[in-house]
Amino acid sequence: MSDIQPTPAQEEGTTTTVITATTHLTLPAHPVPLTYDELNPRSKPVEFLGPIGTGCISILAPLFTYIFFYTCNDAVGCTPTTVSGWKYAWSLVGNFPSEAGYLWEWKSFAVYSGWYAYCIACWKFLPGDKIQGNLLRDGTRKTYKMNGLYTLLLTLGLSLGVLLNPGGIELFTWLYDHWVPLVSSSLVMATFQALWVYGYSYFNGELLALGGNSGNFFYDFFMGRPLNPHPPLFPSFDIKTFNEVRPGMILWLLLNISCACEQYLRLGTITDSMWVVILFEGWYTIDCLIQEHTILNQMDITTDGFGYMLSMGDLTWVPFTYGLQARFLAFKPVHMGPVWTTVVVAIELAGNYVFRQANNEKGNFRAGKNPKKLEYMTTERGTKLLTSGWWGRSRHPNYFGDWLMALGWCLPTGFSTPLTYYYIIYFVILLVHRQMRDDEACRHKYGKDWDRYCEKVPYKIIPYVY
Known part of the structure; x- marks a missing residue:
């Protein structure tokens, strides 16, 4: 790389920087900061x-969280197959024979609020690394x-x-x-947070998400x-x-453990199917927190605003729907046997391997490391895009690993x-929708550089297939 040496200003109000012996770049000596509206x-x-669409999702997503419970429980089985079965499931809404199906309970709200406060206290008082995020539009990190x-x-x-x-x-x-009632409590928290940050964003002059400043309440709220x-x-x-x-x-993992305890009380043992679900979904959570710093490069953090989509998704959708398999197995156990267990474990390990290797390649490359000596292309912006390794097989190989898991x-x-x-x-x-948004x-x-990159890496998610 050529040496870079400053030279005296050629005229008042500017500075000149020598890039090479024959190339100069003249920059303002005192750049004017962008206004709030420009940012x-x-x-x-x-x-x-x-x-x-966002209004419908705001209603349907929490509604389906309840549907997953009322159509899949030990009172009605899982997915009623007759008209009378659906009628019976509907009759249990708000009139469930146990506290598990009560729509609201103040004790549960207190427990959930205490859980959230506990997580904040852990963030505040437990030790941790200080890591800088990506450069923001206003020049800060x-x-x-x-x-x-x-x-x-x-x-x-503490759970142990x-x-x-x-x-x-x-x-x-x-x-x-x-x-x-825990679902309802999490929804109250999620809705409150989304409403509060929406309203507060009009007064504190903070940086806004580029996709959430339309002026339409229902859209921006979501x-x-x-x-x-x-x-x-x-x-x-x-x-x-x-x-x-x-x-x-973390609550997702705790709910899964609770489901395993329920199965143990009913059967006196924990089935192989429950162990597979608990261990692999638990490992996913543990791995996510081991690699917590990598979320700073994800679209959720770098691009999306914080509204109902993320508050409801993080606090309600993830813990109370991702664990549906463990809750199902609690009241309807499945015994897989050694052969089927081996097949499932192999699929899970393959997905975890692809997911982790792909993310490690990307993480190392963004940190300026390239231990595998992966090939890449340089765009006109100066950005480097990987074109070999897992990222040469598809543009989103980590999504493929996610699907296998x-x-x-x-x-x-x-x-x-x-x-x-x-x-x-x-x-x-x-993930298909996210891939489309990312593309x-x-x-x-990147403009034409992105077309050139797509020629080098034509597959979107599944290597050599899609």
């Missing part, structure tokens, strides 16, 4: 079919405290202490026995108007990043109902 231009409400793994380890340690005490297993089934919201007087507490992998992800979580439930396979169907739709953003960002 936060109006966006067009086009994602998810605009305000109508936020610093994040990464101690989610310590929060998880402390939580698992409960389980090992006499009556601890019965006590841990409390989560399973208060499922719906997509998220603020990019990095924080409570007053606590600028280091980024609500969006905190929610991403802490309260919901999702399949491995669903297969232990057998084939008696399609409902327990909702997760992989949902994940296919989610569109990259095409806008």
